[in-house]
Amino acid sequence: MAKIKTVYRCTDCGAEHPRWGGRCDACGEWNTLGEEIAAPPPAKRGNGRRVGGQAPLAAGGNVAPAPRLRDITGSETQRWRTGLGEFDFVLGGGVVPGSMVLLGGEPGAGKSTLLLQVAARLQAAGQPALYVSGEESPLQVKLRADRLADAAGDVALLCETHLETILSTAESVRPGALIVDSIQTVFTSDLEGAPGNVGQVRECAARLMRYAKQSGTAVFVVGHVTKGGGIAGPKTLEHIVDTVLYFEGEMDIDHRILRATKNRFGGVDEIGVFRMAQTGLVPVENPSELFLGDRHRTTSGSAVTALLEGTRPILIEVQALAAKAGFGTPQRVATGYDGRRLALLLAVLDKRAEMSFASLDVFLNVVGGVRLHEPGGDLAVTAALASSVFDRPLPTDAVFIGEVGLGGEIRPVSQVERRLLEAAKMGMTTAYLADRAVPRRPVAGIRTIGVSTLHALFAQLFI
Numbered sequence: 001m002a003k004i005k006t007v008y009r010c011t012d013c014g015a016e017h018p019r020w021g022g023r024c025d026a027c028g029e030w031n032t033l034g035e036e037i038a039a040p041p042p043a044k045r046g047n048g049r050r051v052g053g054q055a056p057l058a059a060g061g062n063v064a065p066a067p068r069l070r071d072i073t074g075s076e077t078q079r080w081r082t083g084l085g086e087f088d089f090v091l092g093g094g095v096v097p098g099s100m101v102l103l104g105g106e107p108g109a110g111k112s113t114l115l116l117q118v119a120a121r122l123q124a125a126g127q128p129a130l131y132v133s134g135e136e137s138p139l140q141v142k143l144r145a146d147r148l149a150d151a152a153g154d155v156a157l158l159c160e161t162h163l164e165t166i167l168s169t170a171e172s173v174r175p176g177a178l179i180v181d182s183i184q185t186v187f188t189s190d191l192e193g194a195p196g197n198v199g200q201v202r203e204c205a206a207r208l209m210r211y212a213k214q215s216g217t218a219v220f221v222v223g224h225v226t227k228g229g230g231i232a233g234p235k236t237l238e239h240i241v242d243t244v245l246y247f248e249g250e251m252d253i254d255h256r257i258l259r260a261t262k263n264r265f266g267g268v269d270e271i272g273v274f275r276m277a278q279t280g281l282v283p284v285e286n287p288s289e290l291f292l293g294d295r296h297r298t299t300s301g302s303a304v305t306a307l308l309e310g311t312r313p314i315l316i317e318v319q320a321l322a323a324k325a326g327f328g329t330p331q332r333v334a335t336g337y338d339g340r341r342l343a344l345l346l347a348v349l350d351k352r353a354e355m356s357f358a359s360l361d362v363f364l365n366v367v368g369g370v371r372l373h374e375p376g377g378d379l380a381v382t383a384a385l386a387s388s389v390f391d392r393p394l395p396t397d398a399v400f401i402g403e404v405g406l407g408g409e410i411r412p413v414s415q416v417e418r419r420l421l422e423a424a425k426m427g428m429t430t431a432y433l434a435d436r437a438v439p440r441r442p443v444a445g446i447r448t449i450g451v452s453t454l455h456a457l458f459a460q461l462f463i
Contacts, residue, residue, distance in 0.1 A: 008033040009198050014236050036191070036199030080176070080218070082121040086274060086283040087114070089312075090245065090258050092266015095122070095177070098216045099265060100209050102183075102238065104223040105247030110256055110274075110281055111222050112136075114247065115179050116145060117280050118220070120152035127176030130169070134161040134185030149279035161195060163188040163204050167211055175217060180208065182222035183237070205240050238262060249276075250369045255290060256281065257370070260310070270310035288315035288426050291368040297396040301388030304399045304428070305380035306419035307372060313415075313422035315399065317367040318377065320384035322360045330359065336366030337381070338373075345382055345404060352408025353382075353454045355389060375403035376413035379432065382454060383461065390462050398430040399423040402437065408454045412437030420446055432457060 008017045011034055015026035023030050079094030088094045091101070095118075105111045112133075119129035133141050138159050145152040156173055160166055163186050170178050180186060186204045187195040194200070205221065212219040223237065238244050242264045249256035258272040273284040284290050292315055295302065301320040306313050318337075325331070334342045342364055349355040364381065366372045372381075379402035387394050401419055403411040412434040420431055424445040435450035442448065451457040 006035050008035055010034075011198055034198035036193055036197060080122060080125065080127055082118050083125070084117065084121060084281075084283055085285065086258065086272030087118065090260045090266075090270045090272040091243065092263055092270075095218050096242070096265045097176070097218055098212050099242040100205075100212045100219045100221070100240070101243040101245060102221050102223050102241040103245045103247060104225050106225060106249075109247045109249055110276060111247050112181050113144060113148070114258075114274070114281050115181065115220055115222065116141070116152055116155070117148060117150050119155045119177060119179055120145075120148065120150035122177050123154050124151070128156065128173065129177045129179065130156045130158060130173050130175035132158045132160060132166055132178065132180045134159070134180070134182060136181075147279060161185050161187060163207060167207070170211065170217065171215075174215075177218045177220065178208075178212075179220045180222065182224060183208075184224050202236055202240070205237050209240050248369070253369050255284065255368070267310050271312065271314075287312075288422060291316045291370065292426065295367075298393055300391050300393045301384050303380040303384040303387065303394055304423075305372075305377045306399055306401050306423055307370070307377060308374060308413075308415055308419065313419045314370075315422060315426050315428075316370050316372070316377075318372070318380045318384050319365045319367060320381065320388045321363040322357060322385060322388040323363075325359055325361045330357065331361040331363070333362070334364045336369065336371050337364050337377075341378075342381070344406075345378060345385070348404060348406060348408055349382060349385065349454070353386075353458060355386060357385075357389075360389075374413070375411075376401055376419075378402065378404035379410060379457070383432075383457065386458055386462070392462055394461065395430060397428050398432060399428045401431060401433045402451075403434075404454065410434040410451050410453060410457070417443065420448070432460075 008020050010024040010027060010029065011032045012029045013024065013027040015024055017033060020033055024032050077097050079096055081088050081094040103111050103115065116131065119131050123129045138157055141157055156175065158166065158169055183201055183205055184196040187200050188203055191199050191203055208219050208221065211217065243260065244262040246259045246261060247256055248259060254276045256274045256276060258274065260268055260270045262268060273287040273290065274281040275284050292304065295317050303318050304315055305318060307316050332339060332342060346357050346362065350357060380400040382404055383394060383400050401413060401416060403413055405411055416433060416437045417439055420443040423431060424443055429446055431446055431448045432451055433448060435452050438448045438450040449460065
């Protein structure tokens with residue numbers, strides 16, 4: 001019996017190593033090497049004449065047609081709409097036939113519930129759906145389906161983890177949509193590794209991708225996430241698929257955020273908001289209203305900013321609390337915000353606005369479980385911090401949009417008009433932003449106040 005050859009492949013960069021090591025020599029990451037079965041060398045084909053003792057580079061290949069782009073004809077494939085507005089929006093307008101979508105998220109976030117609702121909607125729209133569950137029994141899936149508001153009784157169910165059986169069943173049923181929950185439980189007989197290892201995940205995903213392109217079936221796969229927040233398995237898994245979605249949300253809040261980080265058929269960084277209910281996930285058509293619904297208007301340390309997620313402006317509340325430190329070293333706690341960015345803004349306030357936090361504990365929270373990544377929220381963060389220090393509430397109908405520089409200057413951000421339109425729609429009447437960002441044409445219903453520095457902002461708010 002021939003000895004099976006194994007290699008070790010990095011789950012981050014995909015580099016191959018002949019033996020295990022604690023650190024990948026290619027990307028420098030630690031503990032990312034996973035064992036897998038080495039692919040057999042390709043069989044020799046053709047009688048290519050050797051040049052200089054070596055086979056020609058094209059040996060074994062065939063000449064393929066290469067038409068010019070202007071000679072290629074056809075039209076864009078019509079998308080399938082599921083009726084879940086937020087899901088269709090994140091995908092770029094609906095499901096693309098023949099595409100492969102990877103959905104990742106924390107355990108219990110609602111990935112299986114969302115895809116079961118998608119299967120029910122597509123089935124009702126005339127696109128047969130095949131739901132493959134590798135983690136739950138048929139009864140467990142049925143009990144979840146019975147709780148949904150969408151009737152999922154006509155969806156075909158297959159509880160199987162063997163890839164060849166899944167593909168054979170799919171070729172027999174010929175579904176419009178194939179849902180595999182999850183890719184870490186599926187294995188192929190061609191590899192000897194256990195389900196979930198690097199080789200199995202990559203090979204199964206590649207075959208599902210080929211099936212999607214050849215049959216025109218839309219394939220959805222669920223991916224587990226690691227404790228670091230990334231999708232488990234090799235990084236090439238995300239390169240193989242057409243679209244990568246992350247389902248985010250804390251377990252103690254009732255709404256979830258669907259975020260696109262890769263989309264070959266639409267924009268990236270788009271988000272969709274869902275509310276978890278007993279009957280399933282309900283799309284939230286106006287996320288700004290959700291995030292501002294419980295705001296206390298007479299409390300200091302609260303500011304509103306307009307966050308731009310992809311092409312969608314969303315109003316969110318930033319809360320800050322500065323209190324006398326009870327220990328020797330003051331605390332710096334940030335939820336939904338980068339702690340290093342908070343430290344930078346505190347240093348700017350100390351140096352440029354003469355507002356010392358050396359003896360104060362600082363707590364910052366972005367309401368609703370949203371993560372504030374872009375610098376357009378800097379002005380709201382500094383205004384909330386100053387409001388907490390002075391213990392004076394900010395205007396309840398004001399929105400703060402702008403980046404804060406190291407010199408204490410206020411810098412403009414992109415697409416201010418869209419942010420102002422969203423603010424006006426939510427009842428805001430005043431907007432503080434950089435001098436250079438004041439639009440030439442005023443936005444109906446909202447007054448814009450340009451400020452150049454933090455000193456100028458605080459002079460208008462607190463003096």
